[in-house]
Amino acid sequence: MSGNECPREADILEAIAFGRWPDGCGDLSAHAASCEVCADLVEVAVALHDDRAALCREAQPPSSGMVWWRATIRARAEATRTATQPISVLQGIAGACVVGAAAGLVTIAWQSMHWMDRIGELAMRLESRRADIATASTFATGHGLPILVAVAAGLVLAPLALYITLADD
Amino acid sequence: MFTRDMTFTDVERLDRIAAEAVGTFVMDEDAFRAFYDRTARSVWSYLARITGDRTLADDLLQESYYRFLRAERRFDSESHRRNYLFRIATNIVRDHRRRPRMDQSRLADGHDAAEPIDPQSADAAAGAVRRLDLARSMARLKPRERDLLWLAYAQGSSHKEIAETLGLKTASVKLLLFRARQRLARFLREGVR
Numbered sequence: 001m002s003g004n005e006c007p008r009e010a011d012i013l014e015a016i017a018f019g020r021w022p023d024g025c026g027d028l029s030a031h032a033a034s035c036e037v038c039a040d041l042v043e044v045a046v047a048l049h050d051d052r053a054a055l056c057r058e059a060q061p062p063s064s065g066m067v068w069w070r071a072t073i074r075a076r077a078e079a080t081r082t083a084t085q086p087i088s089v090l091q092g093i094a095g096a097c098v099v100g101a102a103a104g105l106v107t108i109a110w111q112s113m114h115w116m117d118r119i120g121e122l123a124m125r126l127e128s129r130r131a132d133i134a135t136a137s138t139f140a141t142g143h144g145l146p147i148l149v150a151v152a153a154g155l156v157l158a159p160l161a162l163y164i165t166l167a168d169d
Numbered sequence: 170m171f172t173r174d175m176t177f178t179d180v181e182r183l184d185r186i187a188a189e190a191v192g193t194f195v196m197d198e199d200a201f202r203a204f205y206d207r208t209a210r211s212v213w214s215y216l217a218r219i220t221g222d223r224t225l226a227d228d229l230l231q232e233s234y235y236r237f238l239r240a241e242r243r244f245d246s247e248s249h250r251r252n253y254l255f256r257i258a259t260n261i262v263r264d265h266r267r268r269p270r271m272d273q274s275r276l277a278d279g280h281d282a283a284e285p286i287d288p289q290s291a292d293a294a295a296g297a298v299r300r301l302d303l304a305r306s307m308a309r310l311k312p313r314e315r316d317l318l319w320l321a322y323a324q325g326s327s328h329k330e331i332a333e334t335l336g337l338k339t340a341s342v343k344l345l346l347f348r349a350r351q352r353l354a355r356f357l358r359e360g361v362r
Binding site: 048 | 318
């Protein structure tokens with residue numbers, strides 16, 4: 001036996017747990033009065049045992065059906081959220097790609113306009129000898145932007161149309 | 170994805186996923202309800218005493234059983250299942266203690282610890298005073314000491330079960346329990362005087 005234990009602890013605990021303490025425990029009671037370890041044990045174990053019994057009497061936990069129902073609702077909500085999360089992320093990525101691609105196409109179109117102007121100027125210089133080139137260049141300068149916008153729109157809309165089609169399937 | 174953007178196929182798929190989520194619970198409804206009826210009062214008492222707050226115990230009880238249901242493990246026995254439930258409850262309380270918004274004052278004062286004293290009954294009044302003393306004394310202990318003492322002397326758990334529940338070594342439980350018991354006994358005697 002060491003300083004922090006007593007061989008009679010188990011007997012005292014059992015008596016308390018089964019409601020036999022202190023009546024009918026004359027020998028044990030006498031021992032607990034003289035043993036410091038057991039005196040602490042009795043003080044604490046009786047208080048906690050009685051407190052638990054009182055708390056269990058007073059407890060008004062929700063019904064098992066209610067707890068089950070709430071758990072199923074929450075599990076369903078979590079599963080649905082988890083399932084839709086990747087789709088939302090993909091939609092975000094797709095949106096960012098579309099915006100990036102559109103910005104790139106606008107830049108390219110803008111630069112192309114400068115090239116068209118230069119080609120037009122060159123064509124004007126060569127107008128006397130190559131009237132057909134000048135005509136073509138003028139046409140390109142006048143209609144270049146709408147053509148590029150149409151191409152860009154096609155590039156943006158085609159993947160979206162494809163996505164919507166596949167999503168429906 | 171917004172609900173208005175969903176197709177019928179999406180709705181059906183999500184409905185199927187949701188139904189499968191309930192299928193992942195560790196037990197079916199009948200088994201759960203029986204298990205809950207056997208354990209809920211014990212778990213609630215544990216939560217109420219170690220948090221010192223009955224309302225909080227109500228919330229944490231629901232959370233404990235939910236996490237238990239979602240646990241991905243098999244249980245060898247009723248005792249194993251019960252210990253795991255107490256382990257979950259302990260961890261939930263620990264998580265809650267770490268949150269800065271927790272109102273510690275209720276625990277420290279031992280409010281909410283006992284029913285109002287009924288002046289008609291001397292026994293009831295004495296009992297209520299004893300419980301108030303216990304609640305205040307428990308509030309002076311470290312959280313782990315409260316857990317240890319409750320599991321050992323209120324719940325009747327063995328050292329091995331306590332070690333599993335609290336994530337301690339079985340060999341350490343005896344000494345920790347002895348020290349916690351000494352402190353609580355001293356506080357209780359001080360409270361009585």
